[in-house]
Amino acid sequence: MERLGTGIGWRPEIADAVEEMPGVDWVEVVAENVCPAHLPESLLRLRRRGVTVVPHGVSLGLGGAEPPDEERLTALAERARALGSPLVTEHIAFVRGGGALTASPRLEAGHLLPVPRTRDALDVLCENVRIAQEALPVPLAVENIAALLAWPDEELTEGQFLYELADRTGVRLLIDVANLHTNHINRGEDPARALAELPVEALAYVHVAGGFERDGVWHDSHAHPVPRSVLDILTDLASRVAPPGVLLERDENFPAPDELERELTAIGTAVESGRTAARRVAARRATDSAPTPAPATGAGPAPAPDTGDRAAHGPDRRTGGRESARQRVALAQTALLSALVAGTPVPEGFDRVRIGVQARSLTAKRADVVAKVAPELPVLLGEEYRTAFLAYAQRHPMTGGYRQDALEFAESLLLAGRPRDAAVRREVREWWRDRSGPAPRSRRPAARVARAAQRVLLRR
Numbered sequence: 001m002e003r004l005g006t007g008i009g010w011r012p013e014i015a016d017a018v019e020e021m022p023g024v025d026w027v028e029v030v031a032e033n034v035c036p037a038h039l040p041e042s043l044l045r046l047r048r049r050g051v052t053v054v055p056h057g058v059s060l061g062l063g064g065a066e067p068p069d070e071e072r073l074t075a076l077a078e079r080a081r082a083l084g085s086p087l088v089t090e091h092i093a094f095v096r097g098g099g100a101l102t103a104s105p106r107l108e109a110g111h112l113l114p115v116p117r118t119r120d121a122l123d124v125l126c127e128n129v130r131i132a133q134e135a136l137p138v139p140l141a142v143e144n145i146a147a148l149l150a151w152p153d154e155e156l157t158e159g160q161f162l163y164e165l166a167d168r169t170g171v172r173l174l175i176d177v178a179n180l181h182t183n184h185i186n187r188g189e190d191p192a193r194a195l196a197e198l199p200v201e202a203l204a205y206v207h208v209a210g211g212f213e214r215d216g217v218w219h220d221s222h223a224h225p226v227p228r229s230v231l232d233i234l235t236d237l238a239s240r241v242a243p244p245g246v247l248l249e250r251d252e253n254f255p256a257p258d259e260l261e262r263e264l265t266a267i268g269t270a271v272e273s274g275r276t277a278a279r280r281v282a283a284r285r286a287t288d289s290a291p292t293p294a295p296a297t298g299a300g301p302a303p304a305p306d307t308g309d310r311a312a313h314g315p316d317r318r319t320g321g322r323e324s325a326r327q328r329v330a331l332a333q334t335a336l337l338s339a340l341v342a343g344t345p346v347p348e349g350f351d352r353v354r355i356g357v358q359a360r361s362l363t364a365k366r367a368d369v370v371a372k373v374a375p376e377l378p379v380l381l382g383e384e385y386r387t388a389f390l391a392y393a394q395r396h397p398m399t400g401g402y403r404q405d406a407l408e409f410a411e412s413l414l415l416a417g418r419p420r421d422a423a424v425r426r427e428v429r430e431w432w433r434d435r436s437g438p439a440p441r442s443r444r445p446a447a448r449v450a451r452a453a454q455r456v457l458l459r460r
Contacts, residue, residue: 002086004052004205004245006264011250015042017257023264026052028247029083031075032059036082047084055079057090059401062128062142063115064094065101065330073135080138087139087204089174090132092125092165097337101330107337108398110366110405116151116332117161120325129169141172141204146182146211146220148358152349158189159197166202173198176207177233178220178249185218186354191233195240205245208234208267217357223252226263231270238274239281246271341397363393366405374406380427381419388413407436 005025010018018027019042027046034040034055043053057076060068080088093112098104115121133140142165144158156164158180166173175198180191208231210224226248237243248263338344340359346352367389371378378385392409410432419425 002052002244004054004247006268007052007054007205007245007247008260008264009056009247009249009251010043010046010053011254012040012042013254014250014257014260015040017260018042019045021257021261021264023261023268024051026054026245026247028054028056028089028249031055031057031079031088034079036078039082043083052086053083054085055083055088057088058112059095060090060132061093061095062090062132063092063121063125064096064128065124065326065333066099068128068132068135070135073132077136080136085138087141087172088136089141089143089204091143091145092162093145094333094337097330097334099330101327102334104334104338106399107334107341108400109337109341109362110369110398110402111362112145113333113337113340114145114147114149114151116329117154117156117158118151119155120328122156122161122164123325124329126165126168129165129171133169133171139172139204141174143174143176143207144179146176146179146186146218148186148217148219148361149351149354150187157193157197158183159194162194163197163199166199171202172204173202174204174207175237176209177237178207178209178211178226178230180233181227181230182211182218182220185213185216192236195233195237200241203241203243205247206234206237206243207247207249209249217354219361221252222249225255225259226266231266234267234270235274235277238271239277240274242275243271338397343394363390366393366398366402369402370406370409373402374410376431377406377410377428380424380431384419388418407432411436 006023007026007028008018008021008024010027010029018024027043029043034043047053055076057072060072060076062068076088076090079085091112092115094109094115095112096106096108098106115125129140129142144162162173165171177191180189180194183189184191208226209220209222210226210230211218211220211222212224213219234246246267248260248267250260254260332347335344335347336350339346339350339355340362346355367386370389371385381388389409392412396408396412398405410428413419414425414429414432417425419428
């Protein structure tokens with residue numbers, strides 16, 4: 001695996017600071033936020049200086065029941081080529097549900113949701129990863145995610161799940177130590193056990209990020225300083241294997257550049273502490289002529305125990321193979337997602353309180369992201385924006401992307417005769433018309449009739 005070194009997540013808000021920051025060997029960019037044909041000048045300058053750029057996808061949904069979308073795979077491949085990247089990364093998560101497998105309307109989470117650690121889900125994930133690997137021009141690495149809730153009746157630990165995934169597909173792993181900390185607080189999982197079970201030889205690189213705790217729930221915000229508890233997990237990981245790369249993620253509430261530099265320094269210190277501990281253990285064992293190797297050798301743990309009725313690494317055989325597994329996963333994921341975004345009953349076995357926390361978190365994220373992709377709306381609506389959007393979100397689950405969500409929100413306001421200020425309502429109407437019709441606006445008669453019908457419908 002290529003040695004990446006020390007990196008930071010590239011974001012437009014800190015682009016200038018990143019370019020001037022000492023000791024940054026590479027950057028990671030959210031794949032969906034860049035256009036291959038119009039790359040930001042900052043990224044191009046970094047590339048010319050020899051700084052590696054890695055695209056990090058957030059919408060592929062590799063853990064979902066359906067195979068990866070061809071258009072999304074093509075887009076991710078285009079970004080890898082445009083950036084000259086040595087690899088691309090995505091998440092072990094599902095982000096949408098419904099559709100043909102469940103004969104129900106499609107739903108979008110707008111966020112990464114945890115995959116159940118079951119044999120069904122593992123079979124589906126492995127197949128999806130193989131499809132993605134074949135479509136991408138460079139190696140793929142997949143990331144463990146943070147979760148507010150746990151699936152009932154899971155069959156594997158996180159470490160076992162990741163081990164089998166890497167063993168069966170050869171995919172590389174992006175380990176987020178902040179997410180291990182999140183799952184420790186929210187799900188009672190032991191980060192040390194997860195690290196001990198990982199196939200460390202498959203490690204591509206490491207994420208480090210901050211968050212905050214509220215009412216006993218850890219929120220992986222990427223908007224707060226990295227806590228000592230996360231750095232301690234990084235030290236533990238570094239005592240087991242030398243990470244090819246370590247990257248600081250920050251998505252909001254950006255501090256001054258010198259504070260980001262101090263966080264990078266603290267990350268480097270945590271890694272070096274782990275390597276020092278590994279060297280001490282190795283030296284002690286060499287002196288004692290210990291018969292067993294040190295844990296930092298990079299050897300993977302034993303795989304999860306065989307269930308008995310499954311051939312090694314074979315497809316699910318319990319009720320008809322892969323397609324049946326896809327349908328079972330689809331039904332389970334859609335039921336959970338529907339409870340989160342559409343207010344349907346909570347599936348049996350889930351913690352209802354945590355479902356409520358996750359549902360509110362998803363709604364708040366929708367409001368925040370729509371405000372970013374359609375910044376004119378919060379400007380036009382002012383203080384009314386958030387209250388109006390949260391009320392809209394409770395009645396309208398997201399069925400497409402965030403841009404479509406913004407258009408549907410504006411349309412719902414106009415159909416309800418809002419905003420009450422007529423001048424503001426006209427501006428919202430013009431904003432909606434400019435973005436909902438043909439682009440550029442067609443002069444054909446049919447298009448003119450359609451626009452006229454829209455104006456009549458939305459006139460108040």
